[in-house]
Amino acid sequence: MKTMKTLSKAALAGAIAAAGLASVPAPAEAQSQDSRLYRVTSSGKLRVCQYPNYYAISYRSPTSGEIEGIDADLSKELARELGVELEIVESSFGTFIADLQADKCEIGMFGIGATLTRAQAVAFSDPYLISSIYAVVKAGGPVQTWDDIDQEGVRVVVTLGSYIEPFMRDYLKKAELVTVAPPASREGEVVAGRAEVLMTDYPTSVKLGSLFDWAQTIEPDGDLRPTPYSYVVPQGDQIWLNYVNLFVSTIKLDGRLEKFAEKNALGPIVAP
Template sequence: DLAKELAKELDAQLEIVESGFATFIADLQANKCEIGMFGVGATLKRAQAVEFSKPYLITNIYAVTRKGGKIKTWDDIDQKGVKAAVSLGSFIEVFMKGYLKNAEVVSVAPPNTREAELVAQRVDVIMTDFPTAIKVTDEFDWAAYLLPKEKLAVTPYAYVVPPGDQIWLNYINLFVDTIKLDGRLMQYAKKHKLDPIVAP
């Protein structure tokens, strides 16, 4: 939705380029696209290679499980024999590899999905962010999400651009400010049930 709004502001035609957490930095550096707008966590490590806009969402880590499965509480996750799925290349993958001491972290790469791994019972839980937790529990009646006792890996989500173009970054920052002020960000966030995590 907001990619369409940005294209409209630029009076440009929107072209969607397939990318992912494991490849978006290389795609930006190779000029395959001008901006990443797919829920990218702005981390200090990533900021060494690309530039981030002001944040538009702020999330932390959630867990998605199967109703009736062996994971019923957050404390059930970090146990021997538990397999926790993460997206390959995500900031959650890096965090969970340090956070989980007993459970096994399973990195899932496209075309496979964490949801399919959970349905097939090859993993016991998906470690993810708020947007994905809401999407999966809305889409699948077998899914439930769990919150940690304290917020883990609180991370701003921002648009990401190639390094070195300050004018483009300034424009994107102004776009973020504008959609916050004119209500478009909240409008689309509510549409996708993301309004609780809109950045101030």
């Protein structure tokens, strides 16, 4: 009786274990179906967060109303690779993390600086651009060299939520830091005389120089806070991140990244 009782318990435990295994999907299958890659291909729509006021990256043309720039082009390429419709969701540097976490979009594509602080909340792809920080001033104004910037009475404007903001907050010792959020703009502050300098990256400095006669770019002595620009996705979805990384690798190898970078005057900052 003792032997039979022991066998019965073992058999019962085995049956329970088998039933439990049968009710749980295979881990790879479960992850695949939960991934945003599966959701995008199933829904036929890719939602891309973009900041529509970023020169040469994702800038809404005042004439056509269309978003133009390298990430306007590359978001279309990503949607084409996936075989889905592209939907642009307007975002900003101050809100893109919340927008991703609230599932307003599957990916952010607008030259987002990959920083350690941001990486605590979102996942970054491999970089596709790398930029230093540049100053843009009024030609003929009081600031003409890099040494003129960090001085008493000089107001330096940055975009709220950008990676440049916290860096400049620590970097500046004498000048006053001014932050603006959309619809206000850094260039508007300089033109209006509320700031003498705007701090920006390579894409914006190039575009401002091409748009405005007053804009003069001042380069730092050597690279200042070189930052990789990457695409950003929610944390915890390795399948989707792997796909985005493969997309970045593919456009580097087949020449599309270089092609669209040159089209938007960003060739010098393409990531290797």
